[in-house]
Amino acid sequence: MIFQNKKFIVETNAQGALTKLAFVGDRYDANFALSSAEEPWVPENKQWGLGFVSVGHNHVQIENLVELKEEDNRLFAKYLLEFDDDRVTCVWDGDREKSRVHRKVWVNVTRELKADGLYESYEFVNDSEKYIAFDEIGIYSSFHDTYRLGKDALSKHVNQYICAMEDLCYVAAIRQSAKAPHMGLITLNGAFRSYQLEEQNTSNVRGVLALVAKDVRVGAGEFVRYDRVVTDFNDMDDFDEKVCDYTGYPVMDYGVMIVEKGESFKLRVKKPGKLSKIKINGETLAEKNGFYTYTPDETGEYEGKIFYGDGKIGRMVFRCIRPVDEMIRRRARFIVENQQIMDENDPRYGAFMPYDIDREQIFKIEEIENIYHGVPDRNEARERHAMGAFLAEYARVTGDMSVLPALRRYSDFMLRLIVDENYDTWDCYLHNEAKKYYERGLLLTHDGSDMRFRTYNYTFALLFFVEMYRLTREKRYAEISAGIMERYTEKTGGCNADPDKIAMLREAGLTESAERLEKVLKQTVEMTGKRGEDYDAGEVAYEHGNAANGFYHMADYYLATKDENIRAYVEDQKVRCLAFDGNQPHFNANNIPIRHWDGFWFGKYELWGDTLPHYWSIISANAYFKYYLITGDRTFLDRAKKIFRCNVALIRDDGSCYNCYLFNEKSNGRPAGRYDPCANDQDWAYYHYLKDCEIEKI
Numbered sequence: 128m129i130f131q132n133k134k135f136i137v138e139t140n141a142q143g144a145l146t147k148l149a150f151v152g153d154r155y156d157a158n159f160a161l162s163s164a165e166e167p168w169v170p171e172n173k174q175w176g177l178g179f180v181s182v183g184h185n186h187v188q189i190e191n192l193v194e195l196k197e198e199d200n201r202l203f204a205k206y207l208l209e210f211d212d213d214r215v216t217c218v219w220d221g222d223r224e225k226s227r228v229h230r231k232v233w234v235n236v237t238r239e240l241k242a243d244g245l246y247e248s249y250e251f252v253n254d255s256e257k258y259i260a261f262d263e264i265g266i267y268s269s270f271h272d273t274y275r276l277g278k279d280a281l282s283k284h285v286n287q288y289i290c291a292m293e294d295l296c297y298v299a300a301i302r303q304s305a306k307a308p309h310m311g312l313i314t315l316n317g318a319f320r321s322y323q324l325e326e327q328n329t330s331n332v333r334g335v336l337a338l339v340a341k342d343v344r345v346g347a348g349e350f351v352r353y354d355r356v357v358t359d360f361n362d363m364d365d366f367d368e369k370v371c372d373y374t375g376y377p378v379m380d381y382g383v384m385i386v387e388k389g390e391s392f393k394l395r396v397k398k399p400g401k402l403s404k405i406k407i408n409g410e411t412l413a414e415k416n417g418f419y420t421y422t423p424d425e426t427g428e429y430e431g432k433i434f435y436g437d438g439k440i441g442r443m444v445f446r447c448i449r450p451v452d453e454m455i456r457r458r459a460r461f462i463v464e465n466q467q468i469m470d471e472n473d474p475r476y477g478a479f480m481p482y483d484i485d486r487e488q489i490f491k492i493e494e495i496e497n498i499y500h501g502v503p504d505r506n507e508a509r510e511r512h513a514m515g516a517f518l519a520e521y522a523r524v525t526g527d528m529s530v531l532p533a534l535r536r537y538s539d540f541m542l543r544l545i546v547d548e549n550y551d552t553w554d555c556y557l558h559n560e561a562k563k564y565y566e567r568g569l570l571l572t573h574d575g576s577d578m579r580f581r582t583y584n585y586t587f588a589l590l591f592f593v594e595m596y597r598l599t600r601e602k603r604y605a606e607i608s609a610g611i612m613e614r615y616t617e618k619t620g621g622c623n624a625d626p627d628k629i630a631m632l633r634e635a636g637l638t639e640s641a642e643r644l645e646k647v648l649k650q651t652v653e654m655t656g657k658r659g660e661d662y663d664a665g666e667v668a669y670e671h672g673n674a675a676n677g678f679y680h681m682a683d684y685y686l687a688t689k690d691e692n693i694r695a696y697v698e699d700q701k702v703r704c705l706a707f708d709g710n711q712p713h714f715n716a717n718n719i720p721i722r723h724w725d726g727f728w729f730g731k732y733e734l735w736g737d738t739l740p741h742y743w744s745i746i747s748a749n750a751y752f753k754y755y756l757i758t759g760d761r762t763f764l765d766r767a768k769k770i771f772r773c774n775v776a777l778i779r780d781d782g783s784c785y786n787c788y789l790f791n792e793k794s795n796g797r798p799a800g801r802y803d804p805c806a807n808d809q810d811w812a813y814y815h816y817l818k819d820c821e822i823e824k825i
Contacts, residue, residue: 130200130240134359137245143195143204143236144174148245148270148310148357155282159300159310161269161335168326173267173335176204176236176247181263185210189234200240208232215257230255244358251343252350260344265323265337266353268312270300272333274668281660281669281703282306286721288363288709289737289791291319291338295376295433295441295712298336299366303669304660305706307361313373314338317353318440321792321800327735330667330724334735339792363710368398375401375436383765384714385446385772391422392429392445400435407431407445423447431712443712446776454778455813459521461782462514463533465489466806468507474544475556477536478507479514482806483731484783490805492555492564502564504728506555508545510808512587513742515541517814519594524817531598538595542607545588547579550610552588554578583666585615586623590814593628596635605635612644622651625680626687652684656696660703671720674703675746682753701754704747708766714776715739715788718769720747726794730786730803736794738787740773742812752819768825774812777802784809 130137131151138147148159163169172190179188187208194205213227235250249266253259272287281304288299296314320341324334345351356373360366367378378398386392395418396402405412405419408429412419423429423445431443448454466482466489468475481490492506499505515537518530544556555561561578589611596604609632615623624644632641655677662673678700685693707720716739725741726734748770755763777785784806789799819825 128197128202130197130202130238130245132200132240132242134242135240135245137238137240139176139202139238140174141195142171142174142190143176143192143202143206144171145176145238146174148175150308150359155279155302155306157271157283157302159270159285161271161273165271166273166332168328168332169269169335170326173325175267175269176238178234178249178266178337179263180208180232180251180261180265182210182212182230182259182261183214185212185230202236202238204236206234206236208234212259228255228257230259232259244356246356247354249353250350251345251352253345253347255347258344258346260342261340262342264340264343264351264353267335268298268338269334269336270298270310270312272300272336274331274670276662276664276668279304285309286707287333287336288711288716288721289322289336289338290709290711290716291322292442292712293318293320294436294439295370295374296338297366297370298338299360299363299709301363301706303703303706305702308359309361309366310357311360311366311369312355312357313370315354315356315373317351317355323793324723324736324791324799325793325795327723327727327795330670330728333721333723333737334794367710371398371400375439376441377402377433377435379433379712381443381710381712381717383768383772384444384712384717385448385769385776386423387450388423388426388447390447391420392431394419394431403434405431405433407443433712441712444714446714448772448776449780451772451775451816454775454782455521455817456525456527457780457782458778458784458810458813459518459527459530459782461784462518462810463530465783466514467533467536468540475507475540477538477540478556479511479537480507481505481511482783484779484785484804484806485731490807496564499733501728501733503554503561505805505807506561508553508555508588509581509584510587510729510811512541512584512591513808513810513814515591516587516594517810517817519591519598520814520817523594523598524821534595534598537591541588541591546592546607546611550607550614551579552584552611554581554584580618582615582619582621585611585618589615589623589628593631594814596631602635605632605637608632609637609640609644613640616644616647622647624648625683627683648684652680652693652696656681656693656699659699667724671704671707671722672743672746674700674707675720675750678704679746679750679753682750682757686753686756697754697757701750704750708747713790714769715773715790718766719773720744720770726787726789726799726803729805729807730789731805732789732797732799732803734789734794734797734799734803736799737790739790740770740777740812741787742774742809744770745774745812745815749815749819752822752825756822764823764825767819771812771816771819771825774809775816777809777812 136149146162215228218225231254233252237248239246285300296319298312301309319338323337327334377400380395382393407421429445433441592607681697708718725738748767751763751767785802786805792800
């Protein structure tokens, strides 16, 4: 069935599921809906507008269609759910049969296309003898959030900002190219407390999104109803305005939602809508000079509520942490004392290792090789070089030289088993014996027989040696750094140098290397700028790191050279970087760039799902900080601060550290909505934090 007006095209299939959401005359011919036709991994029964209910051990899909009709741009679909619900009532003898009730639930779905958008309603009617306590009511509501490359690919795929905070529930789908118009889903009636992601099995797909209402009680013969609208918007400011216009929820600036103890949360109402009051931690806040302010007494999470409209409530979640400098110091101490191999009989002696903070023990690949898919992402090399780079930077910036013996041990390990005489960087201390870890359908090197080809590893190792030179002023570390950079260029044709590293080489007297790399850097920057959104695929076809890295390197190069030819490239990359940042009222999702695969590759739980934050979000923070230095625009300094502090909040009081936070409640049915206790690669965030804070305190 096809519905169309002057602005929208909507298609549904024979099951009543929505399979197309498009704009009339869209030059990119983008389908904003996640459809099985375009993405075959999506099951037919998990397309937009279908869903499920969960009652105890019953999990019933909405797929048994009993009626479907249309008239005048309006569609009606009726589904029947039937199941036995036991232990409904209390019985003295515990007889299960006496407590069993046969459930019959009708799901009535109505869609109507109007001038401003597609209106949907979902009624769940309890046609049973007793009330039903639904544990979950889920509605599949997936926009086309997958990663592809090719002509106009970024304008055909979207980034979803997902907010399920009680009555405040929306999904803003902004094109990855950031080219308007975009589409958004806004809940008009009904409370959703979480969201789940299903069918994830690769880094290139975010999965099928289900918005989930929780703990819903419906009396016999009664119903619960959810109403929503899908409409267009031009940018996120426009979307916030539309949420306000449709629901009465105020347009908000939530400020920096993670504060150090002694600081205050500061909220600003930009447009009041139908706001009645704001509470944090149960305290009603008073407006003063345009701000609502709350100063927490202790560290921890703080819940806020915004009361608006006719009895509606939107939730907010804030965080108060110890002073950042103190947490950084505790993290450095924990690594030295707990995450370095100290057994001289172990070939990895001196290596920094991932750490299970629940079990309080180091991860070793020989102990996990039969129970994890991505074994290389939990080894002693690769992203784990973060610990060495962070500690070297920490020692130089703070003057705490107590970590130097650990750094010397690590340097010896790196030169013994990771960086060879040709400046190639091995993927694992086992060298080519590590091939077995790639024989599981895991293709992360161009040549599965040569564990020296993962190009990320060159840059990870490089940063450690650069910082060791800056810490010790020993020329050998500068020479190793030059060797790694030149080898990287030789193997890839690209450049992993930057103006700062080239200046370091000149300072160390390595002028010839500096001049060679400077030429390659200029060529790389100009080529990247000219290509715009025509990115190369990495280990993920396209993701936040593509745009954020482009933005960062353009801004960094411009700052160093003031080359006005580069200035336009800075602005071009910026818009795609910003397209990954939402404005949800939770400290782990407020301007934190979207990533949804890192928990699988780097975490203890090996879960797909929204990793908000993960250390790679720091690339955006670096870029925003550089842009602030270029423009003086303090909103970008605040953006950087939000990301930095969100990563610092992964550090626990004892200095141990979570890998990331898995934001969605469930992933493929498994529990998410929790911190992952594998301290793995997150120390890159603290390394970059210290580097930026050398210029200005964030």
